[in-house]
Amino acid sequence: MKFAHLMRANLFRKKTRLVLTISSFAIALLLFGFLAVIRMAFSGGVDLAGADRLVIINRTSIIQPLPLAYRDKMLRIPGVKDVTHFNWFGGVYKDPKNFFGQFAIDVANQRQMFPEFKVPEDQWQNFVKDRTGAIAGAATAKRFGWKIGDRIPIQGTFLPGTWEFTLDGIYHANRSGDDETQFWFQWDYFEEKVPDRYKGMIGWYYVKVTNPDDSVKVAKAIDNEFSNSAYETHTDTEKAFAAGWVKQFGNIEFLILVIGTVVFFTLLLITGNTMAIAVRERTAELAVLKAVGFSDRFVLVFVLAESLLVAFVGGAIGLGLAKLLTLGGDPTGGFLQIFHMPVSVVPWGLGAALAVGIASGILPAISAMRLRVVDALRRV
Amino acid sequence: MVRVDGRGMSSSLISARGLDKKYQRGGEEIHVLQGLNLDVEKGEFIAFMGPSGSGKTTLLNLLGGLDVPSDGTVTVAGDEITHMSRSNLTAWRARHVGFVFQMYNLIPVLTAYQNVELPLLLTKLSKAERKEHVETALNVVGLADRMHHYPRQLSGGQEQRVAIARAIVSDPTFLLCDEPTGDLDRRSADEIMDLIQQLVKGHGKTVLMVTHDPVVAQRADTTLYLEKGALVGTARGEEVGAGGFR
Numbered sequence: 001m002k003f004a005h006l007m008r009a010n011l012f013r014k015k016t017r018l019v020l021t022i023s024s025f026a027i028a029l030l031l032f033g034f035l036a037v038i039r040m041a042f043s044g045g046v047d048l049a050g051a052d053r054l055v056i057i058n059r060t061s062i063i064q065p066l067p068l069a070y071r072d073k074m075l076r077i078p079g080v081k082d083v084t085h086f087n088w089f090g091g092v093y094k095d096p097k098n099f100f101g102q103f104a105i106d107v108a109n110q111r112q113m114f115p116e117f118k119v120p121e122d123q124w125q126n127f128v129k130d131r132t133g134a135i136a137g138a139a140t141a142k143r144f145g146w147k148i149g150d151r152i153p154i155q156g157t158f159l160p161g162t163w164e165f166t167l168d169g170i171y172h173a174n175r176s177g178d179d180e181t182q183f184w185f186q187w188d189y190f191e192e193k194v195p196d197r198y199k200g201m202i203g204w205y206y207v208k209v210t211n212p213d214d215s216v217k218v219a220k221a222i223d224n225e226f227s228n229s230a231y232e233t234h235t236d237t238e239k240a241f242a243a244g245w246v247k248q249f250g251n252i253e254f255l256i257l258v259i260g261t262v263v264f265f266t267l268l269l270i271t272g273n274t275m276a277i278a279v280r281e282r283t284a285e286l287a288v289l290k291a292v293g294f295s296d297r298f299v300l301v302f303v304l305a306e307s308l309l310v311a312f313v314g315g316a317i318g319l320g321l322a323k324l325l326t327l328g329g330d331p332t333g334g335f336l337q338i339f340h341m342p343v344s345v346v347p348w349g350l351g352a353a354l355a356v357g358i359a360s361g362i363l364p365a366i367s368a369m370r371l372r373v374v375d376a377l378r379r380v
Numbered sequence: 381m382v383r384v385d386g387r388g389m390s391s392s393l394i395s396a397r398g399l400d401k402k403y404q405r406g407g408e409e410i411h412v413l414q415g416l417n418l419d420v421e422k423g424e425f426i427a428f429m430g431p432s433g434s435g436k437t438t439l440l441n442l443l444g445g446l447d448v449p450s451d452g453t454v455t456v457a458g459d460e461i462t463h464m465s466r467s468n469l470t471a472w473r474a475r476h477v478g479f480v481f482q483m484y485n486l487i488p489v490l491t492a493y494q495n496v497e498l499p500l501l502l503t504k505l506s507k508a509e510r511k512e513h514v515e516t517a518l519n520v521v522g523l524a525d526r527m528h529h530y531p532r533q534l535s536g537g538q539e540q541r542v543a544i545a546r547a548i549v550s551d552p553t554f555l556l557c558d559e560p561t562g563d564l565d566r567r568s569a570d571e572i573m574d575l576i577q578q579l580v581k582g583h584g585k586t587v588l589m590v591t592h593d594p595v596v597a598q599r600a601d602t603t604l605y606l607e608k609g610a611l612v613g614t615a616r617g618e619e620v621g622a623g624g625f626r
Contacts (some may be wrong), residue, residue, distance in 0.1 A: 002501050009489040286486045291446060292499045292546070293474020295467055373446045376479065 004301070010282070011306060021274050025314020025356075026321065028267045028350050035256045036345040042161035042252045043243070044172035051210040052081075053113070054219050054359025055241040056205040059232035063088075065201035066231050073225060074207060079218040083209040085107035087190055090162060093144070100140045102154060102183040104190035113206050116178055123148065123169030126345070130269035131189050134165035139329065141170045159194060179338060181330075206238075227278020264356055271360035275307050279364035286368050287376030298367035307361025308354055320345055392419040393457060394443060394554065401438050401609070402450035409611055412438045414609040417454070420554075425580040425587045427600035429620070434606040436590040437558055443588060444477045444556045446468045455554050474502050478547030483557035484539040486531040492542045493527040499550045515609070517545040519574060520583075525613065537568030545574060555585035561596050573599045594620045 011018055056074070058064035074136050074206055075085045089102035111119070119127070119135055127133040136146060146152065154166045165185055173180050191199060209218045219235035226233045236244065246252060279286070286299055294302075330339040389411045401413040402587060412435045420426055426529045428436040442454055445461050456476060496517055500510045518524045521541040531539050540560060546557055559571035559578065577599055579585040585626040589600060597603040597620045605613035 001505070005494060006490070006498075006501070009487075013489045202491075258395075283488050284485055288481075288487070289498070290470065290481075291444075291473065291479050293470055293502050295470050362485070374441050379483075 007302070007306060007309070009078065011309065014278075017274065017278070021271060021310050022314040022317065024267055025311055025353055026318035028263050028356075029318025029353055030321045030325075031263050031314045031318075032260060032349050032352065033319050033326070033341055033345060034350070035260055035324050037255050037322070037339060037341050038336070039252065040342055041339050042246045042249060048185070050239075050240070051207050051217070053238040054207040054215060054222070054235050055238050056207060056222060056233050057241075058204075058237045059194045059234040062204060063225050064231075065203060065234065066205065068200050068202050070205065070226065070231075070233070073147075074205065074222060077218065077221050077225060079210050079214045079221070081210045082109055083205055084113040085187070085202040085205045087187065087203040089096075089154070089159070089185075090192070091155060091159075093152065093154050098144070100137075100181050100183055103186070104143075104187040105184045106187055108115055116174055117171045117372050118174055119169045119171045125126055127186075129166035129306070130166055130168050131186060131192075132165055133168035134183060134185045135169040136167055136184075137182045138170055138172045139180040141167070143181075146170075159198075161193075163193070165252055184317060193377075207235075230309060264352060266357050270357055271307070271311070271356060272363065275361050275364045277305070278306075279303055279368050283376045286371055289375045290371065291373045291377075296369045299371070300365045303365035303368045304358065304361045307365070308357040311353045311357025311360075312350065315350050318353075319349045392411035393422040393424075394420040394588075395444065395455045396439075396452065397455075399439070399442060399449050399454065401435070401442065401447070409509035412609050413442070413449070416441075416609070416611060418588065418604075418611070420588065422586055423580065423584045424469070424602070425577070425600045426589070426601040427597040427620075428588070428590045428606055429592065429594070429597050429603055435609040436606055439606070440558055440588060445473045446477065461547055472547055474499060474550070477555040478550070479542050480540070480547050480555060480557040480560045482562040483530070484536075484563075485541055486546075488531050491530055492534065492545075493526050494528075494548045495531070495542055496545045496549050498546060500521040504551065509534050513549050514545075517519060517549040518542075520548065520579075521545045535568070536564050537571055540564065540568070540572050541575060544572070544579075548579065548583075549586070554588065557587060557589040559590055559592065561591065561593060566595075569593070569596060570626045605617040 056066070056070075058066050068085070070085050074080050084106040087104040089104060092098070092100055095102070104308050109255075111117075111124070127135055134152060136152075138144075146167050147168055148169065150167045152167055154165065155161075156163060163185075171180070171184075187202075206216070207222065211216050214239050219237065222235045223233050237313070248278065276285075289299060290296070319341075322345075325340060326341050330336050396418040399413050399416040399418075400411075403410045403412060403521060412433075416435075416439065418439075428439065430436050438447065442449050443456075445454075445464070449462055453460055454459070459472065459476075461469060461472060477603055486492075487498070491496075493514055496514045497510055500513055503510075505513065513618075515524060517526070517625075518527050521544050523538060523541050523545065526534060526538060531542070534542065540563075544560075555576075560576065561572050562571060576587055580587055580601075588598075589596075591597050595610070598618050601617065601622045603615045604611050605615070
């Protein structure tokens with residue numbers, strides 16, 4: 001590219017300004033990357049939710065239980081393929097800050113319901129046979145340095161006593177972003193140890209439907225089945241349930257959108273001003289280029305390309321840093337379980353950076369394009 | 381030989397007929413050039429003198445296709461440039477005109493070599509061919525040993541010589557020099573004028589130059605005197621110094 005040295009020379013004309021402008025882009029895109037990670041942390045579950053799964057909770061609240069007897073009734077509803085259930089345990093491992101979700105699960109149906117979580121067959125069989133056995137997500141096992149066979153004591157909170165588990169297996173997720181922090185143990189063990197008032201009750205159900213297109217119909221049928229009972233249900237698709245869960249924290253999407261818009265608008269003002277100054281400083285040089293035969297269009301593209309190159313380099317640095325700084329995973333000790341920067345953020349981020357690059361460069365570029373040699377040289 | 385009576389031969393290299401240029405400034409119309417005629421033959425060295433505001437630079441801009449007249453025509457080597465589109469005019473300038481400015485107007489972040497190479501970037505010449513042309517041009521102006529210096533590392537006279545190399549590197553039809561010695565001391569000015577004369581006499585270049593300096597103007601074959609937008613006098617060579625405009 002025979003014009004490359006011309007562009008390089010112009011870019012490096014004021015090195016401090018170049019570094020500062022690239023840094024502006026880098027910082028904005030670093031923030032963009034972080035915001036994307038936070039958005040993913042809150043709403044990633046929504047994107048990853050199974051299209052063929054329903055979540056059934058007590059109509060009053062998720063913390064109110066449902067009878068175990070509902071399972072067989074649900075299985076009789078047309079369109080229901082499988083049912084499994086969960087109970088929240090909420091115990092403490094050594095220290096309350098060591099938070100991770102612990103669930104009593106229905107061993108018989110767990111794997112069919114959540115095929116995305118993979119447990120080696122031998123580990124799973126050991127778990128099934130071991131009444132006090134447990135399966136931990138790979139992230140949690142890594143976090144606490146657990147190995148298969150370790151004894152894991154967990155102090156109950158709303159349930160009394162210290163519960164001892166044996167780690168029989170470690171599950172891995174086969175999709176990036178899936179939750180690898182859960183801790184599962186047998187519902188039978190849970191049922192055996194809980195006080196009488198909790199017996200025969202579960203926290204919430206998952207239902208797998210035969211045809212995802214019938215999800216809404218099946219959900220309605222389930223709620224109708226248990227209407228006017230002591231334990232009315234509220235059924236949602238897993239996606240809607242995850243979205244509702246996120247909404248409890250406020251309108252995260254809107255908040256991120258507002259912060260992102262403010263950041264990019266500020267960036268636009270800064271870089272627009274910088275580009276305008278950079279072009280104004282070179283009025284005579286641009287005039288000379290035109291005098292010796294460089295076309296108006298060349299000058300337009302030349303100025304815009306400079307702006308785009310700065311935006312691209314700054315954007316790439318910012319996104320690279322965001323990726324690097326989030327490689328360590330969840331910094332909150334379990335609150336933001338899906339904490340990583342998805343690859344899809346890169347084209348969006350670079351696209352946003354280039355859009356700002358174009359927007360900040362277009363006015364100076366047009367004014368450079370329209371520059372009349374005679375006027376420009378008279379000004380110098 | 382240069383003629384200003386509008387009866388030059390159709391084979392003249394540069395021919396201007398009835399050139400008019402008006403500007404609007406603050407609601408007032410300024411008539412910079414008034415029905416000017418000019419014929420320049422190939423290989424001539426013409427200087428323009430006259431008081432500030434007499435239209436010298438405007439005339440140069442019109443002849444070089446940097447500006448368009450309000451009326452009249454400019455024909456160069458058979459091309460009538462006054463009705464060309466902006467983009468055609470730009471391409472025409474690249475082929476036919478070499479510019480030398482008073483303030484040199486080199487690009488400070490490029491070396492002498494890169495500055496001289498600029499006009500060649502618009503051609504289809506290979507890198508090796510461009511190198512050959514640039515080195516030749518820098519040799520002509522005597523700065524081959526300074527080709528990797530930046531403008532800030534050169535004296536004013538050297539900068540102007542680089543600017544002249546840039547103007548001649550693409551072998552244009554003619555050179556336009558706007559006060560080429562205006563920012564130089566006498567010695568440097570003499571060197572630059574030696575160089576321009578060498579381009580005319582040794583290389584057959586056609587040069588049109590604006591200057592305020594009679595000593596510089598004496599170097600031209602003919603000096604034309606402008607006043608209020610009209611050509612009012614002519615002097616040959618050293619007649620300028622003797623106030624010999626007719």
